[in-house]
Amino acid sequence: MNSQFIDALNELEKEKGISKEVLIEAIEAALISGYKRNFHSAQNVRVDIDRENGDVKVLARKTVVDEVIDPRLEISLEAARQINPNYQLADIVEIEVTPKDFGRIAAQTAKQVVTQRIREAERGVIYETFVDREEDIVTGIVQRKDQRFYYIDLGKTEALLPINELMPTESVKQGDRLKVYITKVDKTTKGPQIFVSRTHPGLLKRLFELEVPEIFDGVVEIKSVAREAGHRSKIAVYSQNEDVDPVGACVGPKGMRVQTIVNELNGEKIDIVKWSKDIETFISNALSPSKVLEVEINEEERTAKVIVPDYQLSLAIGKEGQNARLAAKLTGWKIDIKSESQVGSE
Template identity: 65%
Template sequence: MNAEFILALEQIEKEKGVAKDILIDTIEAALVSAYKKNFGSSQNVRIKIDRETGDIKVFSEKNVVEEIEDALLEILLEDARAKYGASIEVGDIIEEEVTPRDFGRIAAQNAKQVVVQRIKEAERDVIFSEYTNRESEIITGTVARVSKGIVYVSLGKTEGVLNATEQIPGEEFSIGQRIKAYITEVKKTTKGPQIFLSRSHPGIVKRLFELEVPEIYEGTVQINSIAREAGSRTKIAVSSVDENVDPVGSCVGPKGTRVKTVVDEINGEKIDIIKYSEDMAEYISNSLSPSKVISVEIFEAEKSAKVIVPDYQLSLAIGKEGQNARLAAKLTNWKIDIKSESQAGTSGDPSEHALQDAQIEAETEAELDENN
């Protein structure tokens, strides 16, 4: 190695961000092993690379003793004083240069391997630092390949892993397809950083709304809670810090354009946007949308509520396979017991319900169309 090699290390330092001194220290450590391997020596050696010229020297370290037991590791006191001066004492460590004639060639080969490996490690560290700070964010990538149900997404310098459990049920991918995904975790492994992605996580819905709704990005509208069953339905509760701003309307957007963009991105999944309320009875009532609610009885200690709905709204309130009630419970974090008026023994005049039936069902259908 020579001064040109030092210049090359300085260039690497500028381009890759790996300090020259760190590279040299790593090379020196590697050359100790290379020396022992090639010259079969069990002596203690130290490698020194000149930071300016690139010259390499090998030094054998020996303990100063009065009686030698191992000539490779020890030197007699009188011999040490003869070579290095009368100030040498027993217990001192002296260094003798033992640089082999053809060690430069071996050193160059090892140095190249060390530098290449260190650059790879540095690049991995940079990628890990970049993506570990982006956990819980959305990232856009391109489908690179699909293997055994796992989708590998190209993110530029690295790949993200979208496991089958993190995909939206029924979603299919094609090579080259651009997708948005939510970064759930970044791990350091022996093969470099692994970036785990999700399209089924509730967080992706939140981030998509942040991208599409300026009022959320600015902080005027806040997302208070999200409950999701990926591929089927999501409920999202929103509120506004400005009484003049309608949080639900802001998320829906003009003619439903904002919510439609989010729905399209998550493969057509239905989204119910409801208004959050500090009043738990009102909040629970809203969470069961699109169902109408007659009354809500709150039990604070148990964090449970008894909800009464019209007889003809019971199936809508509960939802297919209990989904609407289940999502409402997840959204509010309360146990919700839903009963019809008949079950609760509070039904009013049947003829009155018959007159209202057509109107309420029409309103329900209209709301479903708007939310879908």
């Protein structure tokens, strides 16, 4: 190795932020292993790389003793004082044992170590970038599929979209662009693993935050989300500003804002309801589009009995109980729906 190699390490430090000293120490450690492996040496050695000119030396480290038992690890006091008369017993003497062709091994080892450290540094940057984006939306391109995952190209890395995290109403093919929600970022020996979803309620929440300026600005607040991905969702919104209609802000002019989100979610129906701290009102709103006549609540059991007009019963319950189920998820209360005639006959 030579001064050009040291210059290259200096450039790496500037460009990649990888410490030159850390790299040199890693190369020295790798060269010790390389020396012992290639030259079948069991002696205690240290490798020293000159920080200015790149020269590499292998130094055997021997302890000064009265009587030498293992010459690979020990040196007599007499022999040590021939090197330097100041040596005492138990001192460590370093003797250069650099093999003739060690420069070639050093260059190969250095290249491998630097390449590995660059790869690790780049993985670290990718991890730091995406770990800060957990619970956020990214756009990627579908690359391929296996039995468990769709692989989504995010530019510098790939994300894993589990097959069961794709909405049941959509099918995707290679080359399709998708907005996905980052659920988890793991650090592994092979680099960061980024897991994404199309079914997570957080995707709906983030889409509204991106599409509705009033939510982004904090004027309108998303209080809760209930989602059956690909079929139907409910989102409860609220504004402390009485001059702002939170539902209207989310629907947008001529319904354009919510329609953009519906299109992104492949036609998923979205009910936007007004949140209220009065639980009877909130439960009534949550059962939209059904009309509600009365709500009776049991605070202790967090249950609500809801009475609706006879002709609204099927709408309130929804197809296969979906509307009632989503309203219960949205409010956090167990909801029992009865028609007027059912209550009258009890």
